[in-house]
Amino acid sequence: MSAAIEVLLAQARALRTAGQADAATTSYRDAAALARATNAPLELAHALRHLSDLAREAGRCDEALATGSEALTLYRSQAAPLPLDLANALRVTALALDLNDEQDAAVPLWREARGLYAGLGIAAGVGECEQYLPRRAN
Numbered sequence: 001m002s003a004a005i006e007v008l009l010a011q012a013r014a015l016r017t018a019g020q021a022d023a024a025t026t027s028y029r030d031a032a033a034l035a036r037a038t039n040a041p042l043e044l045a046h047a048l049r050h051l052s053d054l055a056r057e058a059g060r061c062d063e064a065l066a067t068g069s070e071a072l073t074l075y076r077s078q079a080a081p082l083p084l085d086l087a088n089a090l091r092v093t094a095l096a097l098d099l100n101d102e103q104d105a106a107v108p109l110w111r112e113a114r115g116l117y118a119g120l121g122i123a124a125g126v127g128e129c130e131q132y133l134p135r136r137a138n
Contacts, residue, residue, distance in 0.1 A: 065100055087116035087122075
């Protein structure tokens with residue numbers, strides 16, 4: 001990972017933890033722009049995934065879906081994406097789809113994320129996925 005991108009991502013995480021969502025968004029956008037400019041697809045995907053989450057939390061549905069979908073596409077384009085990265089990208093994209101009233105499109109993403117989280121032994125991830133799936137079972 002580029003040192004400059006790493007610094008921006010760390011800054012964004014700290015700002016988000018401190019409850020400064022707007023400043024965190026700016027730092028994640030800066031990290032994404034630098035990752036895009038330097039052809040760093042994994043770092044770009046990471047920044048986009050967090051931008052999706054922040055946009056969703058702020059009620060910006062279209063942005064949440066666009067950034068989540070791009071992050072998911074980037075992870076899927078890797079020869080062997082890390083399961084946790086892929087699961088997290090599936091999660092934010094599914095959440096954005098749910099926010100956009102596209103629950104049917106979110107179901108396969110929730111199912112895939114649940115399988116990945118289960119394989120990693122991440123009970124909280126499995127639980128969140130299952131929370132969204134039962135109401136759509138059929």
